[in-house]
Amino acid sequence: MKVLLTGATGYIGSAVTDHLTAAGHQVVALTRGAEPRPGRGWHAQLAGDTADPASLAGAVTPEIEAVIHLALPSGDADVDTAVIEALATPLRGTGRPFVYTSGVWVLGATGQAQEVGEDALVNPIDLVGYRPRIEQRVLAEAAEGVRAVVVRPGIVYGRGGGIPALLVDRARRKGRPEYFGEEGVRWPTVHVDDLAELFVAAVERAEAGTVWHGVGEPAVAVRDLARAAGRAAGVLAAPHALPAEQGAEDFGPLFADALALDQSVSGAAARTVLGWRPARPGPVAELVSGSYRPVEVFGAPDGPGTDAEVTAIRQLVAEVEYAQQNELADRFLSLFRPQDPVWTTGHGRRLSGFEEIATFTRKVLPGAAAESTAVYDVERVLFLRPDVAAVNVRQQPVHLDGTRITDLPEGRPFYILVKEDGTWRVGAAQNTVVAD
Structure with a gap:
């Protein structure tokens, strides 16, 4: 397939490009500027900005056989809705896939529930407050003849990036491993290359109107991640929990709430139905002896x-x-x-x-x-x-x-x-x- 990919230059987008190409697909990258980006493995490059929905007119040409929307939300619900409209409308009546990237933060804290699935009610934290509405806007395209699909990644790690890299950098700067929130906070996690393979599976065979959790490990103790991040930074010390107020000062209150969010989320459905097989090392192993320690x-x-x-x-x-x-x-x-x-x-x-x-x-x-x-x-x-x-x-x-x-x-x-x-x-x- 010829796949239009937004967010192609980003952390996740780079991995998705690699895996789409390896699977025999052609990536058409939507980028803010038209300057060439050599070495990216793209089939073609189009100029457009998801912060400006009008710039996307004509991006989905008849030769585009699928769209994967990986670009970060703008922070404005009306803008993001207009982007979905611009990208999905040309696909109506074709049965071609439109895959939208959301995230497990729309579920909110899962409390005592263990490994909640895609059927769980959403309770988004403020940082992603309007995103469930965008999910529903995407899924509504299934009634219009679009194979509309939503993927909710967990906390993404691997290739030395993602939120775990913040923990490594903080441990290096502060001289001790640190994390925010209560000691028992857990994150659902996924390796970026495993996640990229899920996007390939979704674009190839997920049915219209479906939601998939991109989660490799359902509930990893953040204290363990912080300890491993300390080791990656060369700091062998006990992890130190910081109050939410400190996180708000360092990262702003919305992102601090996300870092302190306790969740247990299942990715079993994608394994069972789509044949997804996340196989990379877990986040602790990756921090200790993987891409975060060159x-x-x-x-x-x-x-x-x-x-x-x-x-x-x-x-x-x-x-x-x-x-x-x-x-x-x-x-x-x-x-x-x-x-x-x-x-x-x-x-x-x-x-x-x-x-x-x-x-x-x-x-x-x-x-x-x-x-x-x-x-x-x-x-x-x-x-x-x-x-x-x-x-x-x-x-x-x-x-x-x-x-x-x-x-x-x-x-x-x-x-x-x-x-x-x-x-x-x-x-x-x-x-x-x-x-x-």
Whole structure:
């Protein structure tokens, strides 16, 4: 399909462009100006501004087979209604899709209800107060022969952006992880690339008059997100809840209310009916060892192939951390290459061969995390070959609550990883204590 995409230059729009193109569709980007934007992957570019509905006249030509409206609301209900009119009217009687982007904030606080679905009554917070009316205006186009669809994303993360990036930046600036509202606040979340795949599914096969929640995880504790954001910022400290009044001073009262909103929202319908399969790492994992913590990479070309390998390497190191913190000897041992691995411990003991490593691990790991543990962060990856990588890791001792133990030195593990049968494993490792 040839898809007109508003908001194509934005955070979500960039991901939707990538996934539409990968699915074989052609993206016609609606942009405020006519200046070329090379490297965007668009089939064509049109000038128009969703803040000026009159500028959209003629944007939906007969060759446009679908419209995805991702541009941010103007803040004026009449303007946004006029935009829907301008974009949807040319599609009437064609059965072609019009997909509108709303958001789960129209549901308001979900209270004791767990994983509310698309049939829940709306109770929008003030920031999105009129958006349910826009949703209904879109859905009314189904009676006019438009395959009108509404997508409500959760809190979007991934690619180093979205609201979680605000938490990272704040932790970096303030020197501690912070969040707003009560300690039990939860956010429904979705990875931006998973969300983009939902938009593709919606434009391809969602029925007219339907609403879909774009939610990968229904209720993630914001305290956990703040802690992970602190780690992404290099700040190992307990998360600190700030009163709503502080949020209002920093972000304005409307956005502060949104940040403090407690929700539990289901995305199950899209999985069941549209076959949507969100599969990216969750927001905590993404903050801790994903796009919010850049890694220096050497010896490999830029591109999605290398990105995927670095992601797999980071996941392996995250598994090392998890196994160590939870004293899981067998899980830790499964991360080693079975053929002749070598491990030099932080105390200088060299272990040769899988059996020697296994004997040592089963002896020392149980009880090792009774009072403290450590976190592991990948800092540099050197690809010696496509299937062999040298990896520098930063190891920091932490209390069981995740705060830094300041009177213990850091470690600098160095791993030689080998990819065999599609899986990265440790071939050799050396743990080195950093001395002042």
